[in-house]
Amino acid sequence: MTDIAKLAEIVDEAARTATEIPQFSDTKPLSVDEAYAVQAQSIQRRYARGERRVGIKMGLTSRAKQLQVGVDDVLWGRLTDAMREEEGGEVSMAKYVHPRVEPEIAFLIGKPLSGNVSALEAMAAVQAVAPALEIIDSRYKAFKFDVGDVIADNSSSSGFIIGNWHAPDIDISNLGMILSINGVAGEIGSTAAILGHPVRSLVSAARMVASAGETLNPGDIVLAGGATAAIPMAAGQAVTLDVQNMGTVAFNVVE
Amino acid sequence: MTDQSKIHEAADRLWQAWETGVPGAPIRDLLAEGDVDAAYAVQEINTKRWLGGEERILSGRKIGLTSKAVQNQLGVGQPDYGMLFADMEYMDGEEIPLSRLHQPKVEAEIAYVIAAPLTGQHITMVDLMASIGYVVPALEIVGSRVAGWDIRITDTIADNASSGVYVLGQSPKRVGDFDQRMCGMVMTRNNQPVSVGAGAACMGSPLNATLWLARTMAKAGRALGPGDVVLSGALGPMVPANPGDVFEARINCLGSVRAAFAKE
Numbered sequence: 273m274t275d276i277a278k279l280a281e282i283v284d285e286a287a288r289t290a291t292e293i294p295q296f297s298d299t300k301p302l303s304v305d306e307a308y309a310v311q312a313q314s315i316q317r318r319y320a321r322g323e324r325r326v327g328i329k330m331g332l333t334s335r336a337k338q339l340q341v342g343v344d345d346v347l348w349g350r351l352t353d354a355m356r357e358e359e360g361g362e363v364s365m366a367k368y369v370h371p372r373v374e375p376e377i378a379f380l381i382g383k384p385l386s387g388n389v390s391a392l393e394a395m396a397a398v399q400a401v402a403p404a405l406e407i408i409d410s411r412y413k414a415f416k417f418d419v420g421d422v423i424a425d426n427s428s429s430s431g432f433i434i435g436n437w438h439a440p441d442i443d444i445s446n447l448g449m450i451l452s453i454n455g456v457a458g459e460i461g462s463t464a465a466i467l468g469h470p471v472r473s474l475v476s477a478a479r480m481v482a483s484a485g486e487t488l489n490p491g492d493i494v495l496a497g498g499a500t501a502a503i504p505m506a507a508g509q510a511v512t513l514d515v516q517n518m519g520t521v522a523f524n525v526v527e
Numbered sequence: 528m529t530d531q532s533k534i535h536e537a538a539d540r541l542w543q544a545w546e547t548g549v550p551g552a553p554i555r556d557l558l559a560e561g562d563v564d565a566a567y568a569v570q571e572i573n574t575k576r577w578l579g580g581e582e583r584i585l586s587g588r589k590i591g592l593t594s595k596a597v598q599n600q601l602g603v604g605q606p607d608y609g610m611l612f613a614d615m616e617y618m619d620g621e622e623i624p625l626s627r628l629h630q631p632k633v634e635a636e637i638a639y640v641i642a643a644p645l646t647g648q649h650i651t652m653v654d655l656m657a658s659i660g661y662v663v664p665a666l667e668i669v670g671s672r673v674a675g676w677d678i679r680i681t682d683t684i685a686d687n688a689s690s691g692v693y694v695l696g697q698s699p700k701r702v703g704d705f706d707q708r709m710c711g712m713v714m715t716r717n718n719q720p721v722s723v724g725a726g727a728a729c730m731g732s733p734l735n736a737t738l739w740l741a742r743t744m745a746k747a748g749r750a751l752g753p754g755d756v757v758l759s760g761a762l763g764p765m766v767p768a769n770p771g772d773v774f775e776a777r778i779n780c781l782g783s784v785r786a787a788f789a790k791e
Contacts (some may be wrong), residue, residue, distance in 0.1 A: 335720075392565075396659030446779040448711035448725030457727055462779070467724040516709040516725070516779060 274306050275363060280313035283425050286411035287314075292369050295412050295421050302420030308484065310424035315350045326493055327381075327452075329406060330473045330482060331427040333466045333490045333497025334385040343419045345364065348480045349427030351493060357433045362526045365507050368430060371409040372502035375451045377444060377463055378404035378434050379494040385478045386487040394474045397488070400437035401444055403515035405451075405523065406495050407431030410503055419460045435513070435521030446471045447449065448516040449499050453509050459500035468495040529565035530757045531559040538572035541686050544672035545573075550629055553673050553682045563607075566684035567747070572770065574610050586756055587611040587641075588744060589667065592680075592734045593729045593760025603682045606730065607689025608740055610749075611756055617694050627692055629670035633762035635714040635722065636775035637707065637733040638665035638695055645741040645751040648740075655738050658701050658751075664696035665757050666786040668768065693758055698782030705780035708732040712762040714776045724763030731753045733759035734780040742753060745759040 279296060286293045296302055319325070332338045338345075355396045357363050365371070381472065382399025389397075409430035412421055422428055444463055451459040463470050473496040481488055488494065505511070509525040537554035544551040559563045577583040595622045616621050637757050642660030670691035673682050684687045685781045716720040730736040736759045741751050751757065768774065771790040777783045 347573050379719045419646075443779075446711040446713050446777055448706075448709040448779060450709070450725070450727045457731070462713055462723045462725055464711060464713035464720060464777075468720050514709060516706060516711055527761060 276309045276313055279310045284314040284317045291368050291369055292413050293488055295417055297418040297421050302424055306307055307420040307423035311426050316424050318352055323354045325350055325352040326353050329429045329495040329526050330497040331479055333473050338405050345426050346476045347423055349429035350372055355431050357431050359433050359521055361523055363523050368409045369411055370415055371407045371505045373505055373511055374406055374498035374502040375449045375500055377496045378402045378407050379474055381488045381492040382490055387482040389475060389478045391471045391475055394471055398440045401440050402437045403435040403513055403518045403521045404495055405433045405443040405513050428452055433521055436519050443508055450514045452512045458503050461500040463499055465499045466497050473497050529558045529562045532547055534565055534568050537569045537685055541672050542573055550672050550674040551624050551679055554685050555681045556677050566681040569685035570687055583612040583614060585610055586613040587746055588735045588740055589690050589758040590740050590760045603680050606736060607684050607688050609690040615692045617692055619694055619697055620787055621789050622789050624789050625770055627674055631668045632668055632765040633768050633774045634667045634765045635712050636665045636667050636758050636761055638663050639737055639757040641751045641755040642753055646745050650741045652738055655741055661699035661700055661704045663699050664781050665758055666694045666774055666776050666784050666785045668692045694786045695783055696782050696784030700781055707734050711779040716774050717770055721765035721766045728762050729760040735761045
C-alpha cells in the first residue's frame with residue numbers, strides 16, 4: 273500500500289521549506305490516481321495552515337512537453353492565495369528551490385464550470401482574460417520527474433503573477449508572446465502553442481476538476497499552461513512578458 | 528583572400544547541382560574560411576547567369592539567418608540575403624511540383640512589397656516604412672544544393688541563401704495596420720501545429736531585418752525598388768516538407784497562406 277498521507281506530508285514540507293527531495297519514482301513510481309490523491313492531501317495541509325484555493329493551473333499543454341514526460345494528457349494543480357506574487361513587484365528566490373518562469377494566459381471564471389463542456393460553454397463561463405507569468409518549481413532534485421512525481425508535487429505549481437484583465441471578446445488563439453530577461457527576448461512564441469488554442473486548456477480544466485469532484489467557481493483563476501519553454505530564474509533578473517493586444521506583466525527577481 | 532578561379536569553381540559546382548537537381552558537395556573548401564565577400568561573389572556569378580539567360584527575372588530578395596538560434600548555429604552575427612526570381616512564386620494553395628524542390632523546408636514569414644526606391648547612403652526606418660506598399664503573410668520553401676544541408680555560412684550565401692520557392696498570402700495590409708513585432712504566428716502541417724512564434728523572432732522585428740537588407744542592397748548595387756518582394760525571415764522554426772504535405776501559416780492580424788506539395 274502506498275502511504276498517501278506520508279507522501280503528501282513529504283511534498284508539502286518540501287514546498288513549504290523550499291527544499292529539494294528525491295523522486296518518489298526512484299523507489300516506487302506512483303500511478304496517476306495515487307499521485308492526484310497525494311496532491312489533494314498535500315493541498316489540504318496548506319488549507320489547514322490558512323491558505324485558500326484561488327484557482328488551478330494546467331500543465332503539459334504542449335505536445336512537445338507531453339512527449340518529454342511520456343504522457344498523452346494534460347495535468348493540473350491547485351493555486352492558493354499564498355502562491356500569488358505581486359505584479360511589478362519583487363520575487364524572492366528564497367521561497368523557491370530552482371524556479372523557472374513561463375508565459376501563460378489566465379482565465380477569470382465568472383460562472384461555475386465543471387465536467388465535459390464545449391469550447392463555447394467554456395468561454396461563456398469566462399469573465400476576463402489576462403497575460404500571466406507562472407513560476408514553476410519542481411521540488412524534486414535537478415527538476416527531474418516522471419508523471420506521478422510531478423502530479424504529486426502539485427504539477428510544479430508554486431507562484432503566479434497576473435497582468436491586466438481584459439474582456440474575453442478578444443481573439444486569444446494566436447497572440448504573440450515575448451518573454452524577456454533584462455530587456456532581452458529570451459523566449460518568443462504564441463498562445464497557439466497552448467493546445468492549438470488556449471480555450472482547449474480551459475475545456476480540459478473543467479473535465480479534470482470534475483474528476484476530482486470539484487468545480488471551477490466564480491472568481492477562480494485558470495492558468496492555461498506554458499506557451500514556450502520555461503526560463504530558469506536568478507536574482508537580478510527583470511522578467512517581462514509582452515502579449516499581443518494584452519499588455520505586459522513583469523516582476524524582479526531578488527535573493 | 529579567396530582566389531578568383533576558386534570563386535568560379537564554387538559557382539560552377541552549385542550551378543551543376545541546380546541544373547541536375549542533385550545536391551552536391553559543399554563549396555566552403557574552395558573559399559577562405561568564413562570569407563563572406565567571396566561567397567556573395569559566388570552568388571552574384573550565378574545571379575548574372577540566370578538573368579543573362581533571359582529566362583529569369585528578379586522579383587525581390589530574401590533574408591536568411593534572422594534568428595539568434597540559427598546565427599549561433601552557423602557562428603555568425605548577422606543575417607544573409609539571396610535573390611528571388613519571378614518563377615519561384617506559386618499561388619496560395621497551388622500544387623508545387625517536387626521537381627522544383629531541393630531538400631525542402633518550410634518557414635512562415637512576413638513579406639513586404641516595396642513601392643518606392645530605397646537608395647542612398649543613409650536609409651532610415653522612416654524611409655523604409657514610407658516605402659512599403661503593403662504587407663502579406665508568406666511561406667518560404669527553402670532548399671539547399673548542398674547534400675544533407677551540410678552548410679556553413681559561406682555555403683548558404685553562395686547558394687543564393689538556400690532559397691527555393693515561395694507563396695504569398697492574398698490579404699494585403701498596410702504596415703501601420705498591425706504590430707510587426709508582437710504578431711503571433713502558427714504554422715500547421717496537415718493541420719497539426721508544427722511551428723509557432725511571433726514577429727520578434729525575426730531580428731527583434733521583421734522591419735529590422737528589412738532595414739538591414741535595404742541598406743545592404745543599396746551598397747551592393749541591387750537597391751530595392753518598386754514591386755520588389757522582401758521575404759523578411761522566419762517567425763518560427765523551419766519544418767521539413769514531404770510529398771503531399773499541405774502547410775498553412777496564420778499570422779495574427781495579417782492573415783493566412785498555404786503551400787501544397789505534389790504527391791509525386
